[in-house]
Amino acid sequence: MLSKKTKYGIKALTYIARKDENFPVQASEISESENISQKFLESIMLQLRKSGFLGSKKGKGGGYYLIKKPSEIKMTAVIRVLEGPIAMVPCVSLNYYEKCDDCPDEDACSVHKLMIQVRDASLNVLGENTLADIAFR
Amino acid sequence: MLSKKTKYGIKALTYIARKDENFPVQASEISESENISQKFLESIMLQLRKSGFLGSKKGKGGGYYLIKKPSEIKMTAVIRVLEGPIAMVPCVSLNYYEKCDDCPDEDACSVHKLMIQVRDASLNVLGENTLADIAFR
DNA sequence: CTATAATCCTATCGGTTTACTAGGTTTTAA
DNA sequence: TTAAAACCTAGTAAACCGATAGGATTATAG
Numbered sequence: 001m002l003s004k005k006t007k008y009g010i011k012a013l014t015y016i017a018r019k020d021e022n023f024p025v026q027a028s029e030i031s032e033s034e035n036i037s038q039k040f041l042e043s044i045m046l047q048l049r050k051s052g053f054l055g056s057k058k059g060k061g062g063g064y065y066l067i068k069k070p071s072e073i074k075m076t077a078v079i080r081v082l083e084g085p086i087a088m089v090p091c092v093s094l095n096y097y098e099k100c101d102d103c104p105d106e107d108a109c110s111v112h113k114l115m116i117q118v119r120d121a122s123l124n125v126l127g128e129n130t131l132a133d134i135a136f137r
Numbered sequence: 138m139l140s141k142k143t144k145y146g147i148k149a150l151t152y153i154a155r156k157d158e159n160f161p162v163q164a165s166e167i168s169e170s171e172n173i174s175q176k177f178l179e180s181i182m183l184q185l186r187k188s189g190f191l192g193s194k195k196g197k198g199g200g201y202y203l204i205k206k207p208s209e210i211k212m213t214a215v216i217r218v219l220e221g222p223i224a225m226v227p228c229v230s231l232n233y234y235e236k237c238d239d240c241p242d243e244d245a246c247s248v249h250k251l252m253i254q255v256r257d258a259s260l261n262v263l264g265e266n267t268l269a270d271i272a273f274r
Numbered sequence: 275c276t277a278t279a280a281t282c283c284t285a286t287c288g289g290t291t292t293a294c295t296a297g298g299t300t301t302t303a304a
Numbered sequence: 305t306t307a308a309a310a311c312c313t314a315g316t317a318a319a320c321c322g323a324t325a326g327g328a329t330t331a332t333a334g
Contacts, residue, residue, distance in 0.1 A: 001222075001225060003291095003292070003293085004293060005292080007226065011246070011248060014247040026309070026310090028308095028309080035238070036239060037293080039294070039296080040294055040295085042311080043294095043312095046310080049310095049311095057301095057302085057309085058300075058309060058310045059300090059303055059307095059308070060301095060303040060309060061302080061308080062302070062308080062309045063309075088139040089138070089144065110151040110271035110272055111144050111271075114147070114271045117262045118263065121261065125251075125254045125258045126255065129251055134248075134250050140321070140322085141321080141322065141323095163280070164280085164281080174322080174324085176324060176325080177322065177323055179282080180283095180323095182281085186281095186282095193281060194281085194331080195279095195281045195282075195329075195331055196280055196329090196330050196331025197279045197280060197331060198279080198331080198333090199279075199330085
């Protein structure tokens with residue numbers, strides 16, 4: 001299951017992308033428009049800023065803005081930052097690999113075999129979709 | 138993330154499928170061989186029995202056995218029973234649909250759009266793989 | 275008939291995560 | 305100087321997860 005954090009984060013990025021204005025967008029505006037708890041959203045925006053998706057401006061008239069073009073923001077990247085691994089099992093994760101405690105032999109493991117296929121399928125979808133794709137198409 | 142329950146459940150089914158003997162397989166044997174907590178596994182086997190994947194025989198010499206042929210057991214079915222929805226978000230789930238509290242218009246929601254694609258990709262993989270595929274191939 | 279081995283059932287528990295809230299501090303524009 | 309915004313730290317209630325405890329029930333073997 002996708003956490004609300006990730007869901008809200010993607011919605012917020014979409015909101016900003018769709019606005020496409022020169023001045024920054026406030027978290028309060030997004031939170032109202034998208035029905036997201038403001039304080040919770042703030043923490044998400046902060047994380048998106050710290051991981052290089054958003055820039056921010058403090059003080060009156062401040063807010064958040066996209067640093068890259070929507071077409072350059074891959075969904076794999078967003079989800080990895082907000083949600084963590086895309087794989088459903090650590091032993092098939094490319095970026096967060098971990099060996100299973102049980103399971104002496106990964107190649108013999110039926111779960112491993114299956115989850116590699118699921119991972120590749122998801123990776124394919126998420127890698128081909130950019131923020132532009134989901135915001136405008 | 139896949140829960141241990143689902144992971145253990147699939148491994149147990151695989152173990153039984155690979156044995157392919159006429160007498161039932163005990164949970165204790167599986168738990169030892171696959172390094173799974175016995176009591177935890179028991180509860181999983183029970184669930185698999187109640188949902189029609191396994192039959193059981195009580196008492197001495199008892200155990201669990203497959204009711205259908207491995208090639209007739211789709212991974213979608215197993216995962217739906219043990220893990221729940223395959224979709225990453227309730228609003229795109231085929232079997233466990235739920236509307237989002239936020240989000241007045243699903244068609245306009247970028248997350249919705251993206252997660253439909255992820256769901257379809259996963260569904261495709263899990264629907265094409267049977268127990269036979271992951272146990273023997 | 276009895277001992278044993280297995281499933282079946284219910285309840286509980288500690289730990290972790292999630293979603294959110296509280297209460298500020300800091301920075302900036304008007 | 306005031307207000308509006310991001311920034312920061314901490315906490316918290318609820319849910320979930322993985323596992324454990326302790327038996328009840330059922331079947332087989334001797």
